[in-house]
Amino acid sequence: MLSKRSQGFPGERSLMTALAIDALGNGMYVPFSLVFFRHVTDLPLAVIGLVLTTTGLAAMVALPLVGSAVDRFGARRMQIALHLVRAAGFAVYPFAAALPAFIAVTLITAVATRGYPAVQQARIGELTSGSALERVNALSRSLANAGLGAGSLLATLLVGLAGDGGYTVAALLNAVSFLAAAALVRRVPDGRSGDGKAANVKATDVRTGGGKTRGGKAGYRAVLADRPFLGLATANLLISLGYAALAVLLPVYVTSVLHASASLAGLSFAVNTVLCAALGVPAGIAVRRFTTRNRAAATGAALFAAGFLAQALLVPAAGRFTTAGLLAVVVLITLGEIVHNPAASALVTATAPAAVRGRYMATYQLSWSLSAALAPSLLTGLLALDSRLPWLALAAATLGGAGLLLRLERRLPAHAVRPEAQRAALTTAA
Numbered sequence: 001m002l003s004k005r006s007q008g009f010p011g012e013r014s015l016m017t018a019l020a021i022d023a024l025g026n027g028m029y030v031p032f033s034l035v036f037f038r039h040v041t042d043l044p045l046a047v048i049g050l051v052l053t054t055t056g057l058a059a060m061v062a063l064p065l066v067g068s069a070v071d072r073f074g075a076r077r078m079q080i081a082l083h084l085v086r087a088a089g090f091a092v093y094p095f096a097a098a099l100p101a102f103i104a105v106t107l108i109t110a111v112a113t114r115g116y117p118a119v120q121q122a123r124i125g126e127l128t129s130g131s132a133l134e135r136v137n138a139l140s141r142s143l144a145n146a147g148l149g150a151g152s153l154l155a156t157l158l159v160g161l162a163g164d165g166g167y168t169v170a171a172l173l174n175a176v177s178f179l180a181a182a183a184l185v186r187r188v189p190d191g192r193s194g195d196g197k198a199a200n201v202k203a204t205d206v207r208t209g210g211g212k213t214r215g216g217k218a219g220y221r222a223v224l225a226d227r228p229f230l231g232l233a234t235a236n237l238l239i240s241l242g243y244a245a246l247a248v249l250l251p252v253y254v255t256s257v258l259h260a261s262a263s264l265a266g267l268s269f270a271v272n273t274v275l276c277a278a279l280g281v282p283a284g285i286a287v288r289r290f291t292t293r294n295r296a297a298a299t300g301a302a303l304f305a306a307g308f309l310a311q312a313l314l315v316p317a318a319g320r321f322t323t324a325g326l327l328a329v330v331v332l333i334t335l336g337e338i339v340h341n342p343a344a345s346a347l348v349t350a351t352a353p354a355a356v357r358g359r360y361m362a363t364y365q366l367s368w369s370l371s372a373a374l375a376p377s378l379l380t381g382l383l384a385l386d387s388r389l390p391w392l393a394l395a396a397a398t399l400g401g402a403g404l405l406l407r408l409e410r411r412l413p414a415h416a417v418r419p420e421a422q423r424a425a426l427t428t429a430a
Contacts, residue, residue: 009127011188012136018184019120020143022083025090025177027151028158028170036155039167040093041102051099051106059110060369063362064220066115070358075123076190078358082119083182085112091175094168118365122357125349127188131288131419133346138284141341145276222356223363228411230363231404232348237367238401239340242304242394244375246272246333249390252380257387258315258322268330275334283335284342292417293347294409300340301402305395307333312391336398344405350416 029036037048070078089109096102120140128136154173158166223229251265258264290296307329315325352360382389409417 009132012127014184014187015123015127016139016143018083018181019140020147021177021184022116022181023144023147024151024154025086025147025174025181027148027153028155028174028177029090029151036167036170037093037102039164040171041097043097043099043102047099048102051103052110055103055107055110056114057373058107059114060366060373062111063115063118063366063369064359066111066118067359067362068219070119070122070361071356074190075119075126075358076185076188078119079116079123079185080182082112082116083178083185085109086116087175087178087182089175090171090178093171114365114369115362117368118358118361121345121349121364122352122361125352125354125357125361126190129350133349133419134284134287134293134342135281137345137349138280138287138338138342141338141345142277142280142284145273145280149270149273149277219356220359220363222353223359226360228408229348229351229360231408231411232351233364233367235401235404235408236344236348236364237371238397238404239301239304239344240368240371241375241378242301242308242333242398243337244372244379245308245390245394246330248375249379249383249394250330252383253311253387253390254326257383258326260322260326264323264326268327271327271330272334272337275331276338279335280338280342283338287339287343288419290343292409293343293350293419294405294412294417296343297340297347298402298405300336300338300343301398301405303336303339304333304398305336305402307336308391308395308398312388312395316387346419347412347416350419351412 033052034045034048037043037052038045041048043051066078086109089105089112092101092105096105124133124136124140155166155170158169158173160166162169246268250268251262254260254265254268255262287293287296290299310332311326311329315322315329348360348364349357378393379390382393
């Protein structure tokens with residue numbers, strides 16, 4: 001039977017609602033980012049693209065600072081702060097028509113946006129532990145997908161009704177959404193004890209002795225010395241390339257290789273979003289049936305690889321069944337996503353020592369950011385050589401990540417790999 005804590009934590013409803021509202025705001029501009037900023041600022045598209053790329057890279061470099069701030073001030077304070085920073089950024093965007101102002105606002109907002117997933121993961125680690133991690137991670141991802149889809153639809157309706165002015169309205173509504181999310185996050189208890197360590201630090205003592213890392217190292221030296229954790233980040237770098245496939249590769253592949261309508265790519269996104277939103281929580285609960293989190297995450301990566309191989313070898317030869325074949329592959333890839341993500345997120349959260357959890361999460365988030373930066377040039381470059389190459393490369397990368405996850409199983413803390421080991425250790429310690 002699950003413990004009371006595994007069933008929920010104080011303020012869970014407020015935190016999850018805040019996450020959904022955050023995603024709703026993001027959904028109002030992420031799918032249309034270049035066009036969005038073009039209408040909000042009146043700057044040329046080429047300039048906007050260069051600014052977004054440059055500030056995105058700068059924000060990735062700033063991630064370690066965000067991790068340090070989490071460990072110093074706590075994930076709750078940083079979560080509220082990043083909501084407020086993004087609220088201010090989107091409120092100012094309609095007035096940042098001059099290039100220097102646009103660069104400044106974009107840089108500050110990009111740092112907050114890139115850093116937020118690491119802060120959120122650290123926050124979840126403060127508030128819950130054990131087998132509840134899969135459920136909470138699955139629920140957060142499910143709500144994020146639902147919010148992104150609803151936000152995209154809302155932005156489309158705003159632009160349809162108000163024309164170009166709809167983008168400005170969307171920017172201001174996005175600012176309001178971040179303010180509402182900050183207010184909700186503020187209602188959630190800190191989740192840390194009075195000495196500044198996480199409330200579940202006792203579970204970390206099983207591994208580290210009082211929240212310190214191996215060898216008593218502190219700060220990023222501890223992270224860099226933790227080779228099994230760096231292996232987790234490397235595995236995620238390989239597997240997270242697969243997450244970029246639908247957004248980066250599929251639209252070009254559908255129109256230029258399959259010679260199908262661009263609406264088929266849109267339908268694929270819709271299928272992915274709906275399935276992630278609807279099946280995320282049941283899948284998060286189901287992955288607990290795996291013997292270890294490593295094997296659950298590796299299974300999800302293997303489903304990714306199967307989908308990519310099918311895309312490379314079967315879909316182009318499907319003839320009049322191309323649409324059905326493509327959508328079947330999208331379903332398979334989506335199943336891989338909803339199996340891999342909750343298990344991998346729970347694994348990395350449980351692996352991180354409480355005292356430096358922010359730094360660990362920031363380092364892990366760098367693997368996501370790096371794959372997002374590499375995917376566009378890598379996948380489109382391979383596509384220019386041969387239409388099958390990017391899918392085969394993705395299959396090889398995700399299989400490599402799956403193999404690395406399995407190899408790391410014996411080198412990671414037992415309580416992270418098997419939540420039952422944590423409960424047993426805590427019972428013994430008590």
